[in-house]
Amino acid sequence: MYMTITSEHVSGILTKDARPAAYCKSGDTVIFQTRDCYDDAVVSEERPLGDKADPIENPATGPLYVEDAAPGDVLKVEILDIRLRDWGVMRSSTMCGVFHEDFRERTARIFPFYEGGKGTEESYIRFDATLSLPLDPMIGVIGTAPAGEGITTDTPGNHGGNMDCKKIVKGSVLYLPVCVPGGLLSMGDLHALMGDGEVMICGLETAGEVTVRVTAVKGGAAALLPTPFLCCRGRVMTVQSAATLDEAGDLAAKAMKEFVKAALGKDDFEAGMLMSLLSDMAVCQVVDPLKTVRAEFPLEALSRCGYRLP
Ligand code: CA
Ligand code: CA
Numbered sequence: 001m002y003m004t005i006t007s008e009h010v011s012g013i014l015t016k017d018a019r020p021a022a023y024c025k026s027g028d029t030v031i032f033q034t035r036d037c038y039d040d041a042v043v044s045e046e047r048p049l050g051d052k053a054d055p056i057e058n059p060a061t062g063p064l065y066v067e068d069a070a071p072g073d074v075l076k077v078e079i080l081d082i083r084l085r086d087w088g089v090m091r092s093s094t095m096c097g098v099f100h101e102d103f104r105e106r107t108a109r110i111f112p113f114y115e116g117g118k119g120t121e122e123s124y125i126r127f128d129a130t131l132s133l134p135l136d137p138m139i140g141v142i143g144t145a146p147a148g149e150g151i152t153t154d155t156p157g158n159h160g161g162n163m164d165c166k167k168i169v170k171g172s173v174l175y176l177p178v179c180v181p182g183g184l185l186s187m188g189d190l191h192a193l194m195g196d197g198e199v200m201i202c203g204l205e206t207a208g209e210v211t212v213r214v215t216a217v218k219g220g221a222a223a224l225l226p227t228p229f230l231c232c233r234g235r236v237m238t239v240q241s242a243a244t245l246d247e248a249g250d251l252a253a254k255a256m257k258e259f260v261k262a263a264l265g266k267d268d269f270e271a272g273m274l275m276s277l278l279s280d281m282a283v284c285q286v287v288d289p290l291k292t293v294r295a296e297f298p299l300e301a302l303s304r305c306g307y308r309l310p
Contacts, residue, residue: 010059015150020065048108058153062186074222084208097201140189147179156241164285167232221310226255241290248293
């Protein structure tokens, strides 16, 4: 049985000052049990604010101290499995999100998950009498501790955090920076389904269990990776966050171009052409304190040139 970090170990901030919830070695497999982004407080549509006096926003489970991980390394996080509880919740906001002016009060909607019942990809919700939506479970918040000030779990950044990238799914491999000894990995804010942008303010919010294998990547192989870096379904991705989408997009494209240049031994013009020809840009989310954009590049093009991900 794998080591499990229960959902009692949650925080609303990723910080080097956090006491580790668990310790493991590089290469170990660990299970994170997570609460939903409302701190599991919203359980009925009649009480959209929930019953908790002081709920944590976006509670993240952890942190996990990886004993072999030292500053300068990269933490390879293989998402082996995501298992959800059997329902999700969405809530409108009068303050945040693209449509917040549409709402005078907060409204919640609870969606049971059907078939399979465990929130797997085969499960679905009945949005209404005619529309069923298949689930595609993903992780909204996943990050290591930054070297300086702690960063709250509503905000994405170079440490990962609230990236709300719908490509962080079962089978994905996420590379995060190790900024402090042990890395201090935390995660939470599972979504059963979310569209790029997360425009209203939330995904289909839920709780569950994530199984990950964590490995410390060292030396030149680590130095090459522009973290946060992701491999999902045959594509690698840089994930960058900034005050505006324009800035985030530039950062993501430039990070990928520098990676392509170094990994494949190309010059600026060649790497720039490959980016223009093969890279797809996509919006992860537009509703958090910083916006997040990813630049995708086909893994096959890297493989054909002899590059292998660590
Ligand atoms: Ca989120
Ligand atoms: Ca969320």
